[in-house]
Amino acid sequence: MNIAVLAQRLCHIAIWRLMVIFGMLVAVSIVSHCIALPFSKTLSPSPANKGSIVMVVPSAALLNNSPPNKHFVVNLVVGNDTYASSGKDAGYGKETKETYKFNDLASDGDTKSHREYKFEKDDPKASTNLTSNKVQNQSGNLPVISQGTPTKGMGNFDADSRTSKPFFADNISSIGNVNRTMKIKPKGKKIRPLQAVSVTLNHKFSVASISNSILKRWEKQATSISQMNSILLESHVSSRSMRPNWSSVRDRELLSAKLEIENAPVIRNMPGLHASVFRNVSMFKRSYELMEHILKVYIYREGEKPIFHQPRMRGIYASEGWFMKLMEGSKRFVVRDPRKAHLFYLPFSSQMLRAELSGQNIQSQNDLEKYLKNYVELIAGKYRFWNRTHGADHFLVACHDWASRVTRQHMKNCIRSLCNANVAKGFNIGRDTTLPVTYIRSMEDPLKDLGGKPPSQRHILAFFAGGMHGYVRPILLQYWENKEPDMKIFGPMPRDIEGKKVYREYMKSSKYCICARGYEVHTPRVVEAIFHECVPVIISDNYVPPFFEVLNWEAFVVFIQEKDIPNLRNILLSIPEEKYLAMQLRVKMVQKHFLWHKIPVKYDLFHMVLHSIWYNRVFQMKSK
Numbered sequence: 001m002n003i004a005v006l007a008q009r010l011c012h013i014a015i016w017r018l019m020v021i022f023g024m025l026v027a028v029s030i031v032s033h034c035i036a037l038p039f040s041k042t043l044s045p046s047p048a049n050k051g052s053i054v055m056v057v058p059s060a061a062l063l064n065n066s067p068p069n070k071h072f073v074v075n076l077v078v079g080n081d082t083y084a085s086s087g088k089d090a091g092y093g094k095e096t097k098e099t100y101k102f103n104d105l106a107s108d109g110d111t112k113s114h115r116e117y118k119f120e121k122d123d124p125k126a127s128t129n130l131t132s133n134k135v136q137n138q139s140g141n142l143p144v145i146s147q148g149t150p151t152k153g154m155g156n157f158d159a160d161s162r163t164s165k166p167f168f169a170d171n172i173s174s175i176g177n178v179n180r181t182m183k184i185k186p187k188g189k190k191i192r193p194l195q196a197v198s199v200t201l202n203h204k205f206s207v208a209s210i211s212n213s214i215l216k217r218w219e220k221q222a223t224s225i226s227q228m229n230s231i232l233l234e235s236h237v238s239s240r241s242m243r244p245n246w247s248s249v250r251d252r253e254l255l256s257a258k259l260e261i262e263n264a265p266v267i268r269n270m271p272g273l274h275a276s277v278f279r280n281v282s283m284f285k286r287s288y289e290l291m292e293h294i295l296k297v298y299i300y301r302e303g304e305k306p307i308f309h310q311p312r313m314r315g316i317y318a319s320e321g322w323f324m325k326l327m328e329g330s331k332r333f334v335v336r337d338p339r340k341a342h343l344f345y346l347p348f349s350s351q352m353l354r355a356e357l358s359g360q361n362i363q364s365q366n367d368l369e370k371y372l373k374n375y376v377e378l379i380a381g382k383y384r385f386w387n388r389t390h391g392a393d394h395f396l397v398a399c400h401d402w403a404s405r406v407t408r409q410h411m412k413n414c415i416r417s418l419c420n421a422n423v424a425k426g427f428n429i430g431r432d433t434t435l436p437v438t439y440i441r442s443m444e445d446p447l448k449d450l451g452g453k454p455p456s457q458r459h460i461l462a463f464f465a466g467g468m469h470g471y472v473r474p475i476l477l478q479y480w481e482n483k484e485p486d487m488k489i490f491g492p493m494p495r496d497i498e499g500k501k502v503y504r505e506y507m508k509s510s511k512y513c514i515c516a517r518g519y520e521v522h523t524p525r526v527v528e529a530i531f532h533e534c535v536p537v538i539i540s541d542n543y544v545p546p547f548f549e550v551l552n553w554e555a556f557v558v559f560i561q562e563k564d565i566p567n568l569r570n571i572l573l574s575i576p577e578e579k580y581l582a583m584q585l586r587v588k589m590v591q592k593h594f595l596w597h598k599i600p601v602k603y604d605l606f607h608m609v610l611h612s613i614w615y616n617r618v619f620q621m622k623s624k
């Protein structure tokens with residue numbers, strides 16, 4: 001179905017209020033997972049509620065890879081008025097003038113730029129036909145399949161979530177109440193209807209429910225933080241790195257650094273460092289000092305722009321770009337003579353790799369893999385360093401969702417600094433290291449809007465807003481959207497300036513900020529929360545948090561397993577005020593480690609990323 005027909009189909013919406021459209025948006029954002037396959041969608045007024053019901057009924061029968069006899073229903077009941085959000089206009093009820101980009105505000109590691117919901121102003125040519133959309137009832141059997149065409153020029157590196165397995169509710173009767181209600185109250189603003197809506201989507205629907213498949217996933221796979229701690233200790237004790245083909249002076253330097261770190265003098269007073277946020281601050285300090293004094297990095301010159309050597313400094317994948325830029329510009333660490341290097345940097349951008357090489361087909365991950373294989377063969381053939389350790393002293397820094405998959409084979413011995421740090425999907429604790437996701441809006445001023453309110457002025461217990469990516473967020477909303485006044489749990493917020501401001505205000509005035517996984521385990525919310533001094537609540541099983549090697553995350557973050565979402569509020573309320581205050585203070589202490597500076601400063605994000613790579617390499621060395 002082409003856009004014109006789609007637009008026509010949807011134009012009847014014109015007579016419904018804008019808020020209905022927002023409701024639909026929330027609905028379409030429930031779309032999730034994988035693959036630009038057709039999905040079906042029906043928007044229909046409910047006779048019972050004067051058009052204030054939007055129903056979205058995806059049919060599994062229409063999706064290639066789902067069992068034909070299973071159907072999903074998501075009802076979104078949307079009031080006609082606006083959203084009563086702490087007395088502020090949350091931007092929801094804003095009158096549309098231009099095209100809106102309507103996206104997950106705080107994006108998710110994967111699909112950020114990916115989906116664009118486009119709202120257009122009145123189109124006189126589009127006719128309105130209400131009867132053409134039948135009210136859909138819950139038995140499935142859908143009239144429409146609509147597939148949006150990716151909007152050009154909107155940064156559609158889309159469908160990255162294809163890495164993720166599609167998820168479907170197994171069974172509608174098993175999922176209980178999937179209705180969600182979103183009350184919307186205008187703050188004195190009259191909302192005007194729109195006439196044409198075009199929706200660009202590349203994802204199938206998933207359902208706001210706890211299905212059998214999710215339950216199974218939870219039973220099988222959730223790795224707790226204490227289990228991750230054990231894996232880390234184990235990895236350091238066993239030093240499982242393979243023996244180098246021949247030993248070098250650099251190995252001996254690393255080995256002696258390891259011994260020094262292990263026997264670090266216990267220090268009480270450390271300017272600039274706070275013992276309570278580290279596993280062992282004495283060891284960290286010693287390791288950091290040694291890194292500053294010893295570490296040399298060789299950067300391969302091979303590789304063409306834009307995939308290599310061309311940092312992208314903005315957006316959701318900005319971490320890899322900032323690291324590349326600062327690493328390539330580092331006088332302290334970079335050496336021109338590879339024989340002097342302890343570590344070898346493979347300076348490619350996973351974002352650009354994806355953007356340059358991928359078509360819309362699902363094979364493209366293999367193409368990316370092949371491309372990297374050729375690159376590895378090139379440097380392994382040209383230099384002798386790769387073969388010496390089979391890549392173990394080489395590293396990459398990559399933030400795209402796919403990076404984990406496309407580097408798992410040919411770069412499997414490398415130290416991989418990855419945003420998508422999923423211990424259930426090949427992330428190797430103790431060798432790989434987690435790259436924080438930093439959503440950079442202003443390249444010139446990455447520290448803009450830093451900070452938040454003091455604890456005494458944080459009156460909201462918990463805040464979340466974002467697109468319905470993945471299976472966790474629909475569940476989060478199902479349980480907590482509009483349930484308690486102190487739980488501000490929302491779907492996507494507008495991505496205009498006002499929407500972003502509101503989002504920040506929430507982060508600055510909430511006690512806890514919910515960092516729920518999207519399609520993949522990582523989310524920029526962790527760093528955003530730290531940035532605004534809000535205590536992060538990580539709901540993302542198997543996610544290994546950044547700098548796990550050295551930071552004591554449990555001191556400043558609340559980890560909640562996905563299956564405990566129903567208890568979310570009780571868990572948060574059960575945390576004593578004193579403990580909360582301590583955590584909040586530590587969030588402020590740890591903040592500096594998550595900040596980019598155009599000229600790197602001590603203990604900042606650039607140095608922390610490099611340190612974790614160094615630290616993991618050092619602890620691979622066998623002490624014999």
Ligand SMILES: *[C@@H]1O[C@H](CO)[C@@H](O)[C@H](O)[C@H]1NC(C)=O
Nearest residue numbers: 049050051052078079080081
């Ligand atoms: C929705 O709008 C209709 C007519 O405009 C009104 O009668 C009804 O009370 C409204 N519903 C809510 C929930 O405000």
Ligand SMILES: *[C@@H]1O[C@H](CO)[C@@H](O)[C@H](O)[C@H]1NC(C)=O
Nearest residue numbers: 127128129130131132133134
């Ligand atoms: C509206 O839809 C109905 C049923 O699909 C059709 O019979 C009718 O001609 C349409 N009207 C217009 C104005 O398109």
Ligand SMILES: *[C@@H]1O[C@H](CO)[C@@H](O)[C@H](O)[C@H]1NC(C)=O
Nearest residue numbers: 134135136137138139140141
């Ligand atoms: C719902 O669908 C069933 C089966 O397709 C049909 O028998 C029933 O009349 C429909 N109900 C409404 C309200 O359309």
Ligand SMILES: *[C@@H]1O[C@H](CO)[C@@H](O)[C@H](O)[C@H]1NC(C)=O
Nearest residue numbers: 070170171172173174175212
């Ligand atoms: C659907 O769920 C119900 C209740 O949990 C269960 O009894 C039934 O076997 C399920 N059906 C399928 C096809 O999974």
Ligand SMILES: *[C@@H]1O[C@H](CO)[C@@H](O)[C@H](O)[C@H]1NC(C)=O
Nearest residue numbers: 075077175176177178179180
């Ligand atoms: C959804 O809400 C409608 C109206 O409130 C209700 O009749 C229906 O039973 C609900 N569906 C589920 C699955 O709870």
Ligand SMILES: *[C@@H]1O[C@H](CO)[C@@H](O)[C@H](O)[C@H]1NC(C)=O
Nearest residue numbers: 244245246384387388389390
């Ligand atoms: C060590 O390197 C040499 C030359 O690159 C190679 O021929 C040999 O097979 C390597 N040995 C091992 C154990 O990898």
Ligand SMILES: *[C@@H]1O[C@H](CO)[C@@H](O)[C@H](O)[C@H]1NC(C)=O
Nearest residue numbers: 261262263264266280282283
């Ligand atoms: C930190 O590490 C040092 C060196 O291994 C050790 O002496 C010290 O006891 C450790 N401190 C803590 C709190 O574990």
Ligand SMILES: *[C@@H]1O[C@H](CO)[C@@H](O)[C@H](O)[C@H]1NC(C)=O
Nearest residue numbers: 380381382383384385386387
């Ligand atoms: C490294 O090993 C590969 C494959 O074993 C080989 O093709 C290549 O020539 C070796 N590189 C060097 C510099 O010897």
